Amino acid sequence: MTVRRRSSSPGPRGLLVRTAVAGALLVSGCGVLPGTSGGSRDPVTVMTWAPDTTGPETVNMAGMPAMARTYAAWVNDQGGIGGHELRVLTCNEGDTALGASKCARRAVDEDVAAVVGSYSRHGRSFLAPLEAAGIPYIGGYGASPEEFTSYLSYPVNGGQSALVAGNGRQLAGACERVSLVRPDTLVGDTMPALVDVSLTGAGRPAAHDIPAPEGATSYDAQAAEALREADGGCVTAVLGQGTETFFDSLRRLGPEDTAVRISSVLGSVGQPLIDRTGGRNSPFEGAYVTGWYPEPNDARWDEMRRVIRSYAFGDNRIDPEDTGVQTTWIAYTVLRTVVEAMDRPEITAGGVGVALNRGARVDTGGLTPVLRWRFADMVGSAAYSRISNGRVTFQVVRDGRLVTDRKGFVDVSETLVDARLRG
Template sequence: MTGRRRLTPLRPFRHLTATAVAGALLTSGCGVLPGSSGGSKEPVTVMTWSPERSPSGSPHAMAGVSAMAKAYARWVNAEGGINGHELRVITCDEGDTLLGAGRCAREAVKQDAVAVVGSYSRHGQAFMAPLEAAGIPYVGGYGASTEEFTSYNSYPVNGGQSALLAGNGKQLAAGCERVSLVRPDSISGDGMPPLLDTSLLESSRPKSLDILAPEEATSYDAQAAQALERTGDGCVTAVLGDRTETFFDSFRRLEPEGSGVRVSSVLGSVGQPLIDRTGGRNSPFEGAYVTGWYPDSNDSRWAAMRRVIRQFAFADNRVDPEDTGVQTTWIAYTVLRAVIEKIDAPQITAGKVSASLNRGTEVDTGGLTPVLRWRFKDMLGSSSYPRIINGRVTFQVVREGRLVADRKGFVDVSETLSDAQSIS
């Protein structure tokens, strides 16, 4: 990444105290950043939102996203800011609701944010229009809403769930004669089979067996029994978000000993925190294939992020370096930093950020993704996913309770994403 600074070792307590005092002065408008040019460059204000305390019955809390953004700001400001600019991060709890997402977007406009960075929300229909009207770019969202891959105002860093499903098909095709897909009985779920099936057909495998599941069920015994009956000794992949755990509880309980069925999912439905919480090597996910966007969390390319979390998250247990939301936020702020350094101006505005991204500013994420840039010719350009620039995924597997690489490097599913529209 252009202009990347070396991480400093953890300072003694008295120095951290002095840094905290300096930070308080900056918040009140006094003092200058260490290493800055005497206040000649204006602060940069951005917003990050996520559901921190979801409403009763909603499981989509992602508090680590906003907490990671705050830790990132503490780090870069301790190092002198981004090219001399103090980074001011405003967070907003969107509560996993349409009203909350819209409220956070309006607050970003009110606070004159130059970008919304590294956020998580499923409600793009509520937040994207206010940002578009104000010209505030949406940089490196998690990929949980369709608008992130269709709006001219969005700059995604991954291919969303669509890329994961296309990649999951490729991963399963290598070793599964037959695949059952357990997915939500919903409009969003209806788009899943074509993505998985396109990859299976490319490898001369039959289409998946489509098993519909209610989104808010507390038991999936019927779907698990159906999957066991229809799959034989093939593979069962479940993409049910937070309910994936519930499905595999039912599946493992009904599965005959020695059945030979392999299980699978995608990151976002299954991740290391879930595996740890459900028993580690004794969890129902042991041996599962999992498709992700980034290298596995044990990969050395995450070392810089882990150091920042250790030194600047201050034991905030919401910031889990193995959480995909936290990882995406780190990558999104890496993009922001590269863009601000490229602009190199006393004042950073939303228009300048968008213009820099549109002109093709390159972002090196240290191998966590391919080099990112958002020129028109870099985008997938399909009618369903026009804003995708990174159609690559990783193959992982759960071994001894840990998600590890199942195949080295990235797998490009860009062509599959385009082809999937023809069978949808």
């Protein structure tokens, strides 16, 4: 039978038909996005999960599985990955341990080659089923600490720990005094040491540590303490979704002529939040922000933006300036590089894991340093044994846009190790 491959530049009608077919197959939060035939080679089936929820204490990262399906539509229009059709299963993780476990068990049942570009705060619940089945976890968002210790995890960034360590480095060069507002949790308890290594190393006093409850509706008490202790220096807050609420409290309490400078990390503050709170009139104007990747307007994101425009038109879940969407794009870049290098008629989870462990080299076009996951590439700390990319970027909000504060990547790998020893 002769298989006709579709044009790489389909017209609007072709795109609408493909989108309608894909939508019809996506049911109950999980679905398969069909693509073009991979010829005689078997399809590569993978899964991407993330919470698609609403509520004051839940996380919504629906753009990540939507980006995964968009990537599959694009790559399949080019003939697949090394001749393999890419089939993407998606699952609504629900931001719960039970939901994460169900998605992982479904991945096992479907015999996926990898879980790619996903988000979950419940690493203990999803990694055990994946490890039992030998399924690699490629490019998770870094929302759970277990992602940085599991032998089957291949992270593309250094997670929140790298961001917090980098934030300390960024503030050490600009702030005489720092107030750190962080969650009153076990994870939050690790943050002061990550910040203080760089502050004290630069001759600054250690940050004033202010634990705060997650999901609070007001942070007036913490904001007042932060302003008082910063004494005209910097206030940095890493509270996830609560960060906006904290800085709203800070804005109400602080006089308009206060000299305090604010700061945070991507994931707690990002371009979508800045846009939503007023752009250049946002309370985040002038804020220091530490990230994993280049600024949203960097030319290195141009290909991703073109793919989103062509294959995800009208899908408002996919924001190219969202860090989750960006992470999914990078994770699928890893998958594509590895599968093409394997050059086999059948791609299995075991084969993908072996290729990664043997030193598959992934060039992400400058969105990250070159990625590899050999033992020699790891940070070398028991707490972060799977981090191979300990680099961050320094950004600042200027005229309502996140822009580069310092060119290039800043390596905080040693800071991660030193903070662990200090903690």
